[in-house]
Amino acid sequence: MKKAWILILSLCFALVIAGCSSGASGKDDGELTIAWLPNESGADMGEAREEIGKAIEEATGQKVKHQTTTDYIVAIEAIANGKADLAFLGAQGYIEANEKNKKVEPLVVSSGESGTLEDAIYHSWLTVKKGNEQEYEKGGEYTIDGIKGKRFSFVSNSSTSGFQVPSTEIGKHFSEKGEDLAPEDLMEGGEGKFFSEVLFGGSHQGSAVNLLTEKADAAAFCDTCVANYVELEEGKANEAGSVYKVKEGAAEPFQNLAGEQFTLFSVTPVLNAPIVINSENVDEEAKQKILDTLTSEETKNNEKIFVPEGSETSGLFEKASGKEQFVKVEDKWFNPIRELQKK
Numbered sequence: 001m002k003k004a005w006i007l008i009l010s011l012c013f014a015l016v017i018a019g020c021s022s023g024a025s026g027k028d029d030g031e032l033t034i035a036w037l038p039n040e041s042g043a044d045m046g047e048a049r050e051e052i053g054k055a056i057e058e059a060t061g062q063k064v065k066h067q068t069t070t071d072y073i074v075a076i077e078a079i080a081n082g083k084a085d086l087a088f089l090g091a092q093g094y095i096e097a098n099e100k101n102k103k104v105e106p107l108v109v110s111s112g113e114s115g116t117l118e119d120a121i122y123h124s125w126l127t128v129k130k131g132n133e134q135e136y137e138k139g140g141e142y143t144i145d146g147i148k149g150k151r152f153s154f155v156s157n158s159s160t161s162g163f164q165v166p167s168t169e170i171g172k173h174f175s176e177k178g179e180d181l182a183p184e185d186l187m188e189g190g191e192g193k194f195f196s197e198v199l200f201g202g203s204h205q206g207s208a209v210n211l212l213t214e215k216a217d218a219a220a221f222c223d224t225c226v227a228n229y230v231e232l233e234e235g236k237a238n239e240a241g242s243v244y245k246v247k248e249g250a251a252e253p254f255q256n257l258a259g260e261q262f263t264l265f266s267v268t269p270v271l272n273a274p275i276v277i278n279s280e281n282v283d284e285e286a287k288q289k290i291l292d293t294l295t296s297e298e299t300k301n302n303e304k305i306f307v308p309e310g311s312e313t314s315g316l317f318e319k320a321s322g323k324e325q326f327v328k329v330e331d332k333w334f335n336p337i338r339e340l341q342k343k
Helices: 002-024 043-060 072-080 091-100 160-175 204-212 284-294 331-340
Strands: 031-036 063-067 086-088 104-110 121-129 151-154 197-200 218-222 230-234 243-246 261-271 274-278 306-308 317-319 326-328
Touching: 031 043, 031 072, 043 063, 043 284, 072 086, 072 091, 072 274, 091 104, 091 160, 091 274, 091 331, 104 284, 104 331, 121 160, 121 204, 151 160, 151 204, 160 204, 160 218, 160 261, 160 331, 197 204, 204 218, 204 261, 261 331, 274 284
Parallel strands: 031 063, 031 086, 151 197, 151 218, 306 317
Antiparallel strands: 086 274, 104 274, 104 326, 121 218, 121 261, 230 243, 243 261
């Protein structure tokens, strides 16, 4: 009898230890957590987030929990350390998470109008408030020469289109003029620095607001992240010299900025952002089910995820041609962004 009690107590102790170990890993059986960057964490994106969550729930039979954030690093760390199972990150954010944990893998990106990876791009903008664009014009063309010495707003140093791409562009342009600039040289402003002041908006929306409220003289942010809040006023989409204005009734943080305008003075194509997965948390069977549902016709035709032109819905992706969809992507597709870090 004594031996039996000892055996029972030993088994109970083992179960307690196993339970503690499971909790420490950050995994939660029966539940999948998706981490979202600040750009996609706003209330106006809630319906689109929920639609993706519903699709994954139906495919896997697991409840989906959404982790919204106010900081790029929080989302990157969540997927890298296993607190999140999936995440929607920029290319740079994915690369940083993958460097921290090789089990973080890209799953899909949204395609271009062709429905393939060939034109799966968005655009990094350098912008100035309407009325100040003459400082960035020379000989009838736009140039970034006038940016030196200005108060400048980036998004986050973990943002692809809001820091990595524009900082590389600025560094390359001014290196041709004899200045040796690395991205880290552009992260702080002040006396003796390239910029007089450097701000980080925390999101693309935040960087745009820094510009429009005149906290910054010029700013970097991307087209897709502000598409729900602004509309083309003059020129052609994604061309230097074109003017955009904040829509009437625009959601937070643009709710008090309707009618405010800004001009593009530099536009650079950027690889689309991936949905990534932590394969240490998600087994191969569940991963395949998630991939299958995201790349399905049903998801492609979900107008709350891929929003048709002219729709009032605030979605994550625009549908211009009708062919836009999620496409499977491999790690090597992001090598051009890795190469930027070497320049």
